[in-house]
Amino acid sequence: MPPRVDSLPTVGRWHQWGAAAYLAMVALYAGAATSHDAGSAGVHQLYAVLAAAAAVAVAVLVTGHLLDLGRRRELLLGWPIAALVTTTVAGLIEPAATRDLPGTITITFAYAGLANPPRRSLFLVPLGVLAFIVGGEHTLPSAIPLVLSAAVMWVLIAEVPAWLIARLDEQSRQLRVIAQTDALTGLFDRTTLEPQLAAHSADSAVLLIDLDGFKRYNDAHGHHAGDEVLVRFADTLRASIRTGDIGFRIGGDEFLAILVGADDDEAQRVIDRIRSRWSVARAPVSFSAGTATGPTDLLKLADERMYQQKRLRREQRD
Secondary structure: OOOOOOOOOOOOHHHHHHHHHHHHHHHHHHHHHHHHOOOOHHHHHHHHHHHHHHHEEEEEEHHHHHHHHHHHHHHHHHHHHHHOOOOOHHHOOOOHHHHOHHHHHHHHHHHHHHHHHOOOOHHHHHHHHHHHHHHHHOOOOOOHHHHHHHHHHHHHHHHHHHHHHHHHHHHHHHHHHHHEEEEOOOOOEHHHHHHHHHHHHOOOEEEEEEEEEEHHHHHOOOOHHHHHHHHHHHHHHHHHHOOOOOEEEOOOEEEEEEEEOOOOOHHHHHHHHHHHHHOOOOOOOOEEEEEEEEOOHHHHHHHHHHHHHHHHHHHHHO
């Protein structure tokens, strides 16, 4: 069994966390305004704005779920943008609600770095500076050093995790490929065959290939020479199938290709290309191939046809 490689949080989960963090920020601003002066006109206006913002956030989350937009990573930047805009508007209406909560901007950049690719958070810096100045009641130009230091801190808080997560994601992808790949030939191995067949068998052809006389050659010339033959044939198979087709090594000298969207005629053309390239390579062993299309058990049918061809070729030699 291949090693299990845990994935990073899904885009949908990041959307849920972004919405939860945004609603928590809105609640914090409402609480800060209440503790300052619950009876002022500015506070009542802020309540209305924050309530509308919360309602819109919930509506966006529900609509995104219904329209299956939760898989779109580029939309994750919407939550930080909404948070910074809300901070700016709240600061304009009632600065007391945002003045003592600069950490919300820092958390916004932290989320942007965790949920988005590297350098994406840089687009938020102008909005962050505006929210920091308005929401924190900072006066320019005296606050310029403070604003610049805060901006540098936000970039570091966002970009360092974004870079580390991108590296981790790439390493996880490579581990998944390694776990599903035959180490000798670089083709997919049997562990991925069943789901690929389930996904493509309805409208594709299956090509099953077995190298004739490989065991005798391997025993006579050694495993190193046998491995060279397997690698050469894998390269031939890879060069002969079409873009979008999927090649496998499913056993010692057994290979398989799923020819996506192909019929019997196209499958035969692929076999002809393989035979032509294999002949030019002057390979020390031949091969037998069987193909199958249609709604039946393609793997079983291709296997039966391959062994029929193998028996026929053996009888012709004898």
